[in-house]
Amino acid sequence: MVPDYPLSRSTDPVPEAERKAILAEPGFGRYFTDHMATAVWTPDGGWHDRGIGPLRPYTLHPSAAVLHYAQEIFEGLKAYRHADGSVWLFRPEANARRFARSARRMALPELPEEDFLTSVEGLVRADEAWVPVPGGEESLYLRPFMFASEAFLGVRPAAEVVYSVIASPAGPYFASGVTGVTLWVSSRYTRAARGGTGAAKCGGNYAASLAAQIEAQEHGCDQVMYLDSEGEGTLEESGTMNLCLVTSDGRLVTPALGTILEGVTRDTVLALAADFGLTPEERTVTLDELRSGAADGSVTEVFAAGTAAVVTPIVRFKGDGYEFTVGDGEPGSRTVALRRHVLDIQYGRAEDRHGWMHRVL
The missing domain is CATH 3.20.10.10 (D-amino Acid Aminotransferase, subunit A, domain 2)
Structure with missing residues (x-):
């Protein structure tokens, strides 16, 4: 069964004029869209609390495992707007598979490929207005990540893990053209x-x-x-x-x-x-x-x-x-x-x- 990431829209999105100014010169990793995808894993509940909601800070206990033992992974992929206005991802299944391999190596729970794809697609749909119209190589950069959130100082795999996806508009990597x-x-x-x-x-x-x-x-x-x-x-x-x-x-x-x-x-x-x-x-x-x-x-x-x-x-x-x-x-x-x-x-x-x-x- 395809997992559901229900959308709860932000009541305080970035104003349209400000968003357009950002998209005119986004840089890389400097600005972020209005929403984020999240899910939580526990041994008893598996993956649950899936959803797409307003972009917000995390609140972590000072003993959260990721802060002490760096139990975390991430991915990077992009959404591209085509000339007809449609929006596409490039090989997201490959990113989903690598995400699972990274999770195994870091003793984190594996996120099913369907979860990965659904969360990424859902965030792109929610923040479609942030996908740039390319004048060069502009795109929407997507950052799925997972981290150990359990409040515990023992050295073992965490019993609570958070998964999330955030997005950031990106301009051309070579602003002045491709040089060596x-x-x-x-x-x-x-x-x-x-x-x-x-x-x-x-x-x-x-x-x-x-x-x-x-x-x-x-x-x-x-x-x-x-x-x-x-x-x-x-x-x-x-x-x-x-x-x-x-x-x-x-x-x-x-x-x-x-x-x-x-x-x-x-x-x-x-x-x-x-x-x-x-x-x-x-x-x-x-x-x-x-x-x-x-x-x-x-x-x-x-x-x-x-x-x-x-x-x-x-x-x-x-x-x-x-x-x-x-x-x-x-x-x-x-x-x-x-x-x-x-x-x-x-x-x-x-x-x-x-x-x-x-x-x-």
Whole structure:
């Protein structure tokens, strides 16, 4: 049976004029819509108290488990308005499945896929006026999350958990156009280890990344490039995005799964690779392979893939005592073409041959 998230409309929504001003220049994660979806889990009741109501602060006991043991997970996806006014989600089932995998790893209750989809769709319908009319790459960013709310200081899985979805209008990630970024290859910090939480989308992974991001900025770089924790020089993730290499012999190479996040955009570009004359490969990639490939021209392009920026060209790497450029230091042609095609599918400008788009309105 499809779960019901009954709507209780806000009696104090953002005034229309203020909302229009926000949508004209939303930024990312700065403003939020009028409503939120919620549900609660307990061992005896399972998932209950589902609903969509006014956006509001949480009231938590100081001993709430999430504040002490970081038992929480989240997701990120977007709603897109098409030229005919309709509103669509991109591969939300993949986000629902990853949300369940993250929950298992963090000893949280699994939210059924139907619950995930119904709550996200319901929030989009309630706040449809917040879905931007795209002049570029504007969208409504959706953030489902789950956290341990039980008031208890013992170290065990929480017996009360809250699930919620909030929404935030988002502008284009590259406000001045798509330009290449530079990554700092950190030899000081690692993102995850075998058996750790690297494959889960949990807040602890991102909290631990902040020091590495500061390190990258101190070296004049846009983001960090992580290596494996075992000192083998294996490439893992680029900050909050997956890494992809394009080779001169027509391969699209990306680090294999295990300690990295199974990105939805990563999977998307792998599925589209053949359409751009590329053969996808998921395997171990070392820093030495990247450096030598950039030097001899066998690695022609590098990009990162993620929900926020879609496909981000990477044109330069820096590390302790070295620096190198990929190609001519400009975004590669296949990177730009892949990025454009993914966006065209999301905004309804290209045929969705994979059945990825999910209509809401």
